Amino acid sequence: MNNNSFKKLITKEFHIMKDEKSLISIAPLSIDHYPENFAKVSLDKQSGNFDLISVYRKKEFKESSFSDEHKAMIALYVYGKRNFEFKEHDSNTDNKIERANSIDELRTIFETSFGDELFSFFDMKVNRFILEKQENDRYNVLFFEEDYSKIYITKSRKLNIAAGVLYNYCVSLKRFYNLIEEMNLKEDVDFVKELEKIYLFKE
Known part of the structure; x- marks a missing residue:
């Protein structure tokens, strides 16, 4: 184009x-x-x-x-x-995340929505949003980049609140990938990474 x-x-x-x-x-x-x-x-x-x-x-x-x-x-x-x-908001999934009583229950919600992509619970996997555990049952949400740097989204949150933030950013990342595919830009890797930062982190 x-x-x-x-x-x-x-x-x-x-x-x-x-x-x-x-x-x-x-x-x-x-x-x-x-x-x-x-x-x-x-x-x-x-x-x-x-x-x-x-x-x-x-x-x-x-x-x-x-x-x-x-x-x-x-x-x-x-x-x-x-x-x-x-953008339409999935209040049904929001409610499920708020009511979840365990990590396993939350993991099931995320896997149902995103498969085994876009996110990780506790393991640092590149180009994904990560749920990171702190002490005292508090959690961070971050994006783990290819150079192993971390972009923190929120810190020291209760589990269900952190999971809600994680879910919303995963939805945004999924929409970004769909947009890039529609625009046929996958091959320009460096440019796509710049667009990714604009889409996810520039407001």
Whole structure:
């Protein structure tokens, strides 16, 4: 998909804002007023890079930067899909997690939803969200990266609360993988890793 086709896709799925200072600015499709929260791609004339910028209450945050305009547009689309698109919530599974009385019961819930992928209870497996046990029956949730670094999501939580956080992030990771497959981007590994960080951790 070339850049023009991709811009048409963005225009179809998001509200396009009038902003002369950016190449393109997007907000949720259903917006009917000037939004407090939106995202844009701007050209940094000094560096020549295309910056993905989120805006919240007139404050700008640079989420990522790309030397290629097309990649910046893809990143904007991915950011919008994560932050501006309505997603159905599985309250039934939430209730099961809240009522679970053991690790084994929670593990069954996760395996039913995700198989043996996306998550791990206690074992550090790369490219997965991990439930990590602390002392005093408290738990952390983290993402374990390929370089063995850890991105902590939450720390020192009760088991069922930590499991709820873990489940929600696993749902997001599954949606991200589906999105990447739809966009046929699997082969560009480094770019996909950057998009993964934008989708999972940039809000």
